[in-house]
Amino acid sequence: MKKTIKNLAFFTLALASVIAISLAIHIYSVMEVKPTGGRTQLGRIDIRENFDVSESDRIKSDLKKVEGVSHAFLNADSKRLIFSFNPRTHTSQKIFRAFSERTRIDAKLYSPSSEVAASGCPMNKDQGVIAQISSLFD
Amino acid sequence: MLAIATALTFSACDDDDDDDELPPAMEPTLYEKLGGTAMVEDPNNPGELIETGRLGLRSVVDSSIFVIAGDPVLSPYFETLLMELENENTTGFEQLSLSLTNFFSVATGAENFEYNGLNMVVAHDPAQNARMSQPATDEAFDAFIGAVGMGAEQNAVPEELIGEVAALIETLRDPVVQE
Numbered sequence: 001m002k003k004t005i006k007n008l009a010f011f012t013l014a015l016a017s018v019i020a021i022s023l024a025i026h027i028y029s030v031m032e033v034k035p036t037g038g039r040t041q042l043g044r045i046d047i048r049e050n051f052d053v054s055e056s057d058r059i060k061s062d063l064k065k066v067e068g069v070s071h072a073f074l075n076a077d078s079k080r081l082i083f084s085f086n087p088r089t090h091t092s093q094k095i096f097r098a099f100s101e102r103t104r105i106d107a108k109l110y111s112p113s114s115e116v117a118a119s120g121c122p123m124n125k126d127q128g129v130i131a132q133i134s135s136l137f138d
Numbered sequence: 139m140l141a142i143a144t145a146l147t148f149s150a151c152d153d154d155d156d157d158d159e160l161p162p163a164m165e166p167t168l169y170e171k172l173g174g175t176a177m178v179e180d181p182n183n184p185g186e187l188i189e190t191g192r193l194g195l196r197s198v199v200d201s202s203i204f205v206i207a208g209d210p211v212l213s214p215y216f217e218t219l220l221m222e223l224e225n226e227n228t229t230g231f232e233q234l235s236l237s238l239t240n241f242f243s244v245a246t247g248a249e250n251f252e253y254n255g256l257n258m259v260v261a262h263d264p265a266q267n268a269r270m271s272q273p274a275t276d277e278a279f280d281a282f283i284g285a286v287g288m289g290a291e292q293n294a295v296p297e298e299l300i301g302e303v304a305a306l307i308e309t310l311r312d313p314v315v316q317e
Binding site for chain 2: 039081
């Protein structure tokens with residue numbers, strides 16, 4: 001009798017463990033953020049000194065030579081350098097440091113504040129069913 | 139008045155004479171002029187194919203986004219471009235690229251894509267969309283057209299097609315600029 005109770009307790013405990021583990025795996029798989037993209041990130045460098053047209057080509061070219069930079073665009077009027085990189089392998093800070101060391105130009109890496117970023121492009125907001133349900137909890 | 143009525147009567151009768159004429163040829167859509175549905179290798183996703191029209195539009199959009207990010211008039215509306223959107227495991231650049239490419243694909247006549255973003259009125263109304271911190275101005279709208287034009291130029295889109303794209307965007311001025 002004592003052995004039967006012991007076996008039953010062991011079986012119940014084992015079953016409960018299996019259920020708990022299954023539940024944990026299920027919750028993890030549902031909640032896990034699956035990598036779907038995030039391969040292209042933009043960064044912005046604000047140049048704080050004046051330069052002429054010939055220098056603008058060199059500045060852009062110097063940025064393109066920095067490891068991790070895939071594309072670069074310079075707005076000479078606003079003195080803003082826009083570049084893209086893979087955020088999985090590089091950071092804008094590292095790219096900016098490498099650019100600064102290469103050019104010794106007076107510049108600053110721009111970083112938007114969270115308040116400013118919250119006012120980003122309205123087209124990004126999805127209108128799907130899930131997005132609309134999610135918006136109820138915003 | 140009688141003259142107008144008579145003219146209308148005769149012109150109506152003239153329609154019978156046109157029955158033998160062929161219907162006018164369908165004007166190709168802007169999407170078709172940009173390459174249409176012909177499949178080509180997707181340079182951003184090796185091993186995958188993409189419609190030529192969509193590839194052209196995506197290239198223009200991506201180039202335009204660089205111009206937008208560097209433009210002091212436009213960049214305040216697009217600050218998320220410079221952010222990694224951690225919750226969605228994507229970036230502002232990718233999200234905007236996808237959204238704008240879908241929008242332009244549908245607007246230019248693509249049939250295999252859909253745009254699920256907000257409509258233009260709601261998207262640009264600060265009262266209805268918290269992400270729109272300030273109303274879009276005519277100056278910002280002009281700058282946006284200029285940015286897309288520059289993006290198209292960078293991708294060697296023929297001048298007449300750039301004009302058509304600009305004209306298409308211009309039709310959105312009223313719903314977007316709500317001052």
